[in-house]
Amino acid sequence: xxxxxxxxxxxxxxxxxxxxxxxxxxxxxxxxxxxxxxxxxxxxxxxxxxxxxxxxxxxxxxxxxxxxxxxxxxxxxxxxxxxxxxxxxxxxxxxxxxxxxxxxxxxxxxxxxxxxxxxxxxxxxxxxxxxxxxxxxxxxxxxxxxxxxxxxxxxxxxxxxxxxxxxxxxxxxxx
Amino acid sequence: xxxxxxxxxxxxxxxxxxxxxxxxxxxxxxxxxxxxxxxxxxxxxxxxxxxxxxxxxxxxxxxxxxxxxxxxxxxxxxxxxxxxxxxxxxxxxxxxxxxxxxxxxxxxxxxxxxxxxxxxxxxxxxxxxxxxxxxxxxxxxxxxxxxxxxxxxxxxxxxxxxxxxxxxxxxxxxx
Ligand SMILES: [Zn+2]
Ligand SMILES: [Zn+2]
Numbered sequence: 001x002x003x004x005x006x007x008x009x010x011x012x013x014x015x016x017x018x019x020x021x022x023x024x025x026x027x028x029x030x031x032x033x034x035x036x037x038x039x040x041x042x043x044x045x046x047x048x049x050x051x052x053x054x055x056x057x058x059x060x061x062x063x064x065x066x067x068x069x070x071x072x073x074x075x076x077x078x079x080x081x082x083x084x085x086x087x088x089x090x091x092x093x094x095x096x097x098x099x100x101x102x103x104x105x106x107x108x109x110x111x112x113x114x115x116x117x118x119x120x121x122x123x124x125x126x127x128x129x130x131x132x133x134x135x136x137x138x139x140x141x142x143x144x145x146x147x148x149x150x151x152x153x154x155x156x157x158x159x160x161x162x163x164x165x166x167x168x169x170x171x172x173x174x175x
Numbered sequence: 176x177x178x179x180x181x182x183x184x185x186x187x188x189x190x191x192x193x194x195x196x197x198x199x200x201x202x203x204x205x206x207x208x209x210x211x212x213x214x215x216x217x218x219x220x221x222x223x224x225x226x227x228x229x230x231x232x233x234x235x236x237x238x239x240x241x242x243x244x245x246x247x248x249x250x251x252x253x254x255x256x257x258x259x260x261x262x263x264x265x266x267x268x269x270x271x272x273x274x275x276x277x278x279x280x281x282x283x284x285x286x287x288x289x290x291x292x293x294x295x296x297x298x299x300x301x302x303x304x305x306x307x308x309x310x311x312x313x314x315x316x317x318x319x320x321x322x323x324x325x326x327x328x329x330x331x332x333x334x335x336x337x338x339x340x341x342x343x344x345x346x347x348x349x350x
Contacts, residue, residue, distance in 0.1 A: 116319035
């Protein structure tokens with residue numbers, strides 16, 4: 001056994017290990033949750049994902065009246081996470097107003113200004129973990145409706161959503 | 176250079192190439208589309224994805240009143256694709272009725288029978304390509320609203336949606 005053979009053996013072993021990790025991470029990088037969530041397992045999973053935020057929390061959700069999820073946003077803001085919320089214009093007039101509650105707690109909220117719907121239901125945690133699907137952040141969506149959420153750290157999916165958030169954040173800048 | 180060194184060099188090169196392909200395929204397997212779609216590029220992309228169906232088309236969408244997309248389902252059924260549609264109960268009473276049109280053309284349609292929403296907006300093409308997001312199959316969603324669609328062939332994401340479709344298809348079996 002020469003030194004170069006040993007070196008090559010090592011390089012080959014290292015590359016095989018890398019391939020294996022890549023193959024397994026492709027699965028680990030995404031998770032699918034379905035609702036209604038009778039046992040509150042999935043809402044816990046969603047909550048945990050949002051609570052992981054250390055730097056930023058970009059939320060772009062049509063309806064955000066679920067008080068448990070709103071409290072997570074407020075808690076994140078309090079511990080220094082940059083929390084930004086985009087929601088639908090029609091959500092401004094709900095009473096009691098989720099938007100007012102968020103703003104009172106120091107969170108920036110913007111909304112569309114046309115008559116079409118701001119119908120997204122996504123959030124990006126720390127710029128690298130996407131939550132997206134059919135689920136609005138309401139009581140009914142979590143506990144009654146047939147809904148889905150996909151949690152993904154695949155940068156090819158997360159990247160476009162990050163960009164789109166910035167586009168909408170600027171477009172909905174208050175005049 | 177001994178024979179074993181050459182062999183090892185080859186194995187190492189093959190493994191590195193495999194790693195590179197894996198890294199790039201993680202991106203190729205997914206695509207993100209945003210709406211409103213002023214230039215109809217994204218609705219074409221969605222249409223093309225659905226038109227690729229050879230064996231099966233499992234559609235589970237809250238609102239399916241977009242006639243262009245309905246025609247794709249009808250066309251698929253005509254060329255022998257097994258098309259199944261799950262939609263929301265409230266969509267049954269729309270006039271003219273998309274559900275009636277689909278059924279008249281031989282497509283099986285089922286709907287929820289509780290008062291909550293069947294709020295999914297996903298479709299699975301040939302059991303291996305998922306279309307999922309906030310977009311309902313309506314004129315307004317495609318041309319006006321802020322919406323998203325993620326197209327993915329990642330089996331870790333597609334698999335659970337396939338299973339959930341079967342669960343709902345059985346649950347909404349007509350009595
Ligand atoms: Zn909706
Ligand atoms: Zn037929």
